[in-house]
Amino acid sequence: MEIVFALAIGVMIGSGVWLLLRPRTFQVIMGLSLLSYAVNLFIFGMGRLRVGAAPIIDPLQGSQPTLYADPAPQALVLTAIVIGFATTALFLVVLLAARGLSGTDHVDGREPDQT
Amino acid sequence: MSGWQQHLPVFPIVLPLLAAATLLLLRGEARRPQRAALALLATLAQLAVAGILFAMADARLPTPWPAEIGVYALGGWAAPFGIVLVVDRLSTLLLALTATLGLATLVYSLARWSRTGVYYLPLFQCLLLGLNGAFLTGDLFNLFVFFEIMLTASYGLALHGSGLARVRAGLHYIVVNLVGSLLFLIAAALIYGVTGTLNMADLARRVATLTPADRALFDSGAALLGIVFLIKAGSWPLNFWLPATYGAAAAPVAGVFAILTKVGVYALLRFETLLHASGAPAPFGGQWLFYCGLATIATGALGMLAAQRLDRLASFLVIISSGTLLAAFGFNGTTLTGPALFYLVNSVLGTGAFFLVIELAERDRTAVADLLAVSFEYFGVRDPEDPAHPDEVVGAVIPMAMAFLGLSFIVCALLLIGLPPLSGFIAKFALLAAAIAAAPDAANALPSWLFVAVLLLSGLAGMIALSRLGIRVFWDSTRKTPNLQWMEAGPVAALMLLCIALAMGAGPAMSYFNVAARSLHDGRGYVESVLASGGVETP
Numbered sequence: 001m002e003i004v005f006a007l008a009i010g011v012m013i014g015s016g017v018w019l020l021l022r023p024r025t026f027q028v029i030m031g032l033s034l035l036s037y038a039v040n041l042f043i044f045g046m047g048r049l050r051v052g053a054a055p056i057i058d059p060l061q062g063s064q065p066t067l068y069a070d071p072a073p074q075a076l077v078l079t080a081i082v083i084g085f086a087t088t089a090l091f092l093v094v095l096l097a098a099r100g101l102s103g104t105d106h107v108d109g110r111e112p113d114q115t
Numbered sequence: 116m117s118g119w120q121q122h123l124p125v126f127p128i129v130l131p132l133l134a135a136a137t138l139l140l141l142r143g144e145a146r147r148p149q150r151a152a153l154a155l156l157a158t159l160a161q162l163a164v165a166g167i168l169f170a171m172a173d174a175r176l177p178t179p180w181p182a183e184i185g186v187y188a189l190g191g192w193a194a195p196f197g198i199v200l201v202v203d204r205l206s207t208l209l210l211a212l213t214a215t216l217g218l219a220t221l222v223y224s225l226a227r228w229s230r231t232g233v234y235y236l237p238l239f240q241c242l243l244l245g246l247n248g249a250f251l252t253g254d255l256f257n258l259f260v261f262f263e264i265m266l267t268a269s270y271g272l273a274l275h276g277s278g279l280a281r282v283r284a285g286l287h288y289i290v291v292n293l294v295g296s297l298l299f300l301i302a303a304a305l306i307y308g309v310t311g312t313l314n315m316a317d318l319a320r321r322v323a324t325l326t327p328a329d330r331a332l333f334d335s336g337a338a339l340l341g342i343v344f345l346i347k348a349g350s351w352p353l354n355f356w357l358p359a360t361y362g363a364a365a366a367p368v369a370g371v372f373a374i375l376t377k378v379g380v381y382a383l384l385r386f387e388t389l390l391h392a393s394g395a396p397a398p399f400g401g402q403w404l405f406y407c408g409l410a411t412i413a414t415g416a417l418g419m420l421a422a423q424r425l426d427r428l429a430s431f432l433v434i435i436s437s438g439t440l441l442a443a444f445g446f447n448g449t450t451l452t453g454p455a456l457f458y459l460v461n462s463v464l465g466t467g468a469f470f471l472v473i474e475l476a477e478r479d480r481t482a483v484a485d486l487l488a489v490s491f492e493y494f495g496v497r498d499p500e501d502p503a504h505p506d507e508v509v510g511a512v513i514p515m516a517m518a519f520l521g522l523s524f525i526v527c528a529l530l531l532i533g534l535p536p537l538s539g540f541i542a543k544f545a546l547l548a549a550a551i552a553a554a555p556d557a558a559n560a561l562p563s564w565l566f567v568a569v570l571l572l573s574g575l576a577g578m579i580a581l582s583r584l585g586i587r588v589f590w591d592s593t594r595k596t597p598n599l600q601w602m603e604a605g606p607v608a609a610l611m612l613l614c615i616a617l618a619m620g621a622g623p624a625m626s627y628f629n630v631a632a633r634s635l636h637d638g639r640g641y642v643e644s645v646l647a648s649g650g651v652e653t654p
Contacts, residue, residue: 109286
């Protein structure tokens with residue numbers, strides 16, 4: 001499970017970085033989205049991967065910590081998803097504004113062959 | 116134990132949050148005066164709270180806290196499980212600085228800039244919320260959240276007024292900072308995965324007990340965290356987004372952005388002092404920060420010499436001030452920290468005022484006039500003379516507005532270059548004196564003299580660049596006299612008077628900064644206060 005998880009994160013980070021370095025704004029935003037998915041999975045993985053363990057204490061099972069998954073990274077992932085979602089939406093607006101103002105979707109606001 | 120004093124640390128966060136939410140409800144053109152009054156009131160209240168906290172942290176007022184360091188457990192959950200706000204000398208100093216600069220730029224923007232777009236005032240309050248929170252929080256993930264609040268508000272503010280230049284610069288600014296935020300998340304997750312805590316005090320304690328394998332992971336996490344802070348601080352080579360963004364931003368926005376880079380510097384300093392006891396990893400420990408700082412000063416100085424426009428020049432001054440602080444905090448030993456804090460206060464107030472002054476001075480000039488100042492000089496091009504009135508400008512009485520602007524420009528230049536008699540000189544002199552005093556130690560000899568040389572050379576570069584552009588802007592015979600409003604001139608004058616007051620009270624101020632630096636470098640006090648605090652007692 002760890003190998004699959006790590007590979008998934010690695011593939012997404014790799015694709016994300018490659019897209020981020022591309023010159024078109026749409027590619028950049030896709031890259032940022034992929035990176036943020038990978039980072040969310042990474043945070044999740046830092047709570048150690050467990051199958052079938054709940055993060056909330058069940059009164060019937062008692063409060064033995066080994067029975068439960070770590071709830072803190074899950075809370076962190078939630079926060080990170082919300083913030084990432086908001087900033088991606090905001091970036092999308094800026095991207096559209098840049099497209100409208102400069103007439104091109106290049107990240108520098110002008111085509112490289114123009115002076 | 117009195118209730119209101121105990122809950123005071125949370126007010127710098129609650130006040131702007133409530134103000135921003137209420138400002139969103141007050142809609143429509145007719146409610147503009149109410150909105151302005153509310154924003155002013157909220158910022159004034161923040162200044163008052165910051166002032167009281169400042170006095171409490173310095174033990175000038177009775178405090179409800181057992182030690183010098185105040186701890187406020189949000190929701191009553193005790194550290195290290197709950198999230199705490201920590202009030203010490205450094206954080207209250209930066210709170211007070213934020214509120215002062217915020218008030219000055221807010222008053223300035225009310226005259227004109229707040230009308231050039233929607234939601235300026237709520238975004239401004241959110242920016243203050245993020246800044247205050249980042250300075251107060253004692254929790255790593257909470258620091259991330261406040262960084263995000265501050266940055267999201269700053270994206271909106273950087274684009275305020277719109278226009279191609281702002282959107283183009285804003286796009287780069289947003290991408291760089293989004294990547295920075297992702298790195299922050301990776302770092303926070305790594306650190307949590309290894310140490311099992313996000314509380315900064317608990318973290319400092321647990322690092323010492325890590326196994327070597329875990330320690331390597333922790334060091335990687337800390338290095339990523341350091342990179343994030345260096346991006347925010349505008350350190351070389353991570354600062355290429357800064358001049359375009361700050362130069363393109365509206366003047367009051369650029370003015371308040373002068374403190375944004377200091378958040379990164381603050382976070383670096385905070386973690387450096389906390390992790391010092393257990394051997395701080397790079398870039399917090401070792402020589403990394405120092406040489407990064409020197410390289411930053413060098414890029415700032417070169418950029419300043421190449422700058423053709425005053426707003427760009429001012430952005431490079433921000434970079435130089437960041438670089439000087441990084442080099443001073445990264446310097447071996449702790450003797451430079453106190454003078455560096457003095458420099459920080461002076462440079463934030465000075466750069467804030469400078470961004471406002473140059474906007475006033477350049478307001479009525481055409482964009483072409485200042486485009487190629489250097490080329491004009493190089494090719495010996497003179498200003499076109501007006502044939503109808505060849506001698507009229509000679510001996511003409513300088514109007515008051517022009518005199519005020521010229522004087523402000525000179526005062527800001529003296530503050531930022533560090534020439535006598537103002538506080539900039541005292542700050543720089545104290546830094547140089549501390550560096551030279553450390554030089555006889557063989558390990559410090561090379562860094563000391565490098566620091567002295569780079570600092571002096573950057574001052575020289577600043578003087579050349581500022582006087583060249585200043586001459587083109589102010590001794591331009593074709594220019595009209597700009598209209599000055601009290602609401603715009605007032606904040607500029609207030610910021611400069613504060614710097615003059617800082618120069619007059621340099622003795623007490625410097626001893627305060629030295630005490631703050633000493634208590635900061637004694638990381639044990641912070642750790643013990645936070646971990647011993649427990650929850651807030653119920654009344």
